[in-house]
Amino acid sequence: MKKFTYVINDELGIHARPAGLLVKESAKFTSNITLKSGDKSGDAKRIFGVMGMGIKKGNEVTVEADGADEDAAIAALEEFFKNNL
């Protein structure tokens, strides 16, 4: 299992558009990808799960990947968060 943490910088937090992009990005990998923030966690491949967490600007999130391509997944998602959130 690999993970990284990131503090959300986007004014609107993980709103619909980045949530959609995140789901799309996560779906490229076979590993299980989990998003954690505070006491909530959600499957990064499920849009309702991601949006339902209501992650806002300033929140710290942890992204965990577990599976065969976890290294590639973490590298790609870390890049994704930096560029989009």
Next chain:
Amino acid sequence: MITLHGKSVFGDICIGGISFYKRKERIIKRYRIDDVDQEVKRFQDAKTKGIAQLQDLYAKALHDVGEANAAIFEIHQMMLDDLDYLESVTNIITSQLVNAEYAIGVTADNFSAMFSAMDDAYMQGRAADVKDVSERLLTILDGSDSDIADSDQSNMANPYILASDDLVPSETVQLDKSKVLGFIMQKGSANSHTSILARSMGIPAIVALGDDLKSDFDGKLAIVDGFTGTVYIDPDEETLRLMKQKQAESNERKQLLKQLKGKESVTLDGRKVKIYANIGNTSDVGTVLSNDAEGIGLFRSEFLYLENNDFPTEEQQFLAYKQVAENMAGRKVIIRTLDIGADKQADYFNLDKEENPALGYRAIRICLTQPEIFKTQLRALYRAALYGNISIMFPMIISIEEIHQIKEIIKEVQNELTMNGIPFKADVETGIMIETPASALVSEDLAKEVDFFSVGTNDLTQYTLAIDRQNQKLDPFYQSHHKAILKLIKMAADSAHAEGKWIGICGELGADTSGKRY
């Protein structure tokens, strides 16, 4: 033939099929099913079809409005494909032995309730998206989507007469106006948004037709006679012949008026006036140019916000303003900054419901309290000003302090642009709307600070006479030539002229030829 009478807001004639504006409303029946696999398959087929429709919509939106705005259709696809959503529907079908429609309805309610319960107003608004995608599935399941990808007016192949109870502003901005021949409304008044839109489009509209205008007229042939305020449904041969003749005569008169285009506009007493057009979308520029207006007196920038599902980016706004400035080729384009609030709402602004919206949190009041929104727009405007003759105008001003605050923000924006090395035009003409009685009364001071005034007669009348212009019961009291209004306009005009500044007029009074004598 059925004949209906209402109140005409524009004198012209149109003949065409009626399309009744459909708002989504549905009753879902629950029934027991025997074949669970068959029912799950029905749901899955509908889902596949729904996703295909959304892909088409995405492609169309990508082409029409760009990637950022089209993204919502991609998100809708993901919602339909979401495992939680699929599992919920399938689970309800198999465990309760009920039909797919019912399972979708319950799932939609649950998921939208989840969003509604979130403590973030933006996420609460997403409940509508869940309902929207679920509605798409239900439409597919009952077969009412037939062959068209999306069952609303935007997919009508031929021009049509739009019927409804009354359209709200956010609905009117989304219409493909090139396909609308005329409007017929159950409610509304001469000053409601549909009426103003009809006049700006120059097409016949009849409002306040009442319940006699029925939704089952959908698809029927109709004649709208805006000269008499009459609508004929399923007209007989004789009426059709007479009305076609009347339409031909009206067209002939319009042709004659067209010949006057290109001539300088001079009033009867020899004074030169400039006639500018008002637009609410970049695609309206074609109409402006073909009608030979000398410029654009009011570009309503809020359409960029109302058509979007999220705040329009600086780049999106920049491209829209640049396009209009370039198309107008050096002619003046006055762009009014965001005038949202009151009756013009966009979900993502998360505005509270107000007791008294016309007197509420709107326009410049939003811009000054949320300067980030304002700054994005100003950056786009100052950048676009390099490409044509743009002026910037601020709405709903009541005091000199507001002008000082605006100037401070403009200074910050220009400093930021300079620091980032982004090219812009610093010297842009700025003006204000005179639409509150307060602004007319302190116009003497305001005239020293700005380059021009533009009188917004619709709001000025509403605020001066304390008359809600959306309320049709008040039409008898609505006097657009009331002496109080003319006095305020004169006061503003005198103040402007004393400082050597110019003043313009926009709103329905500007289109009323009987008012020009003042």
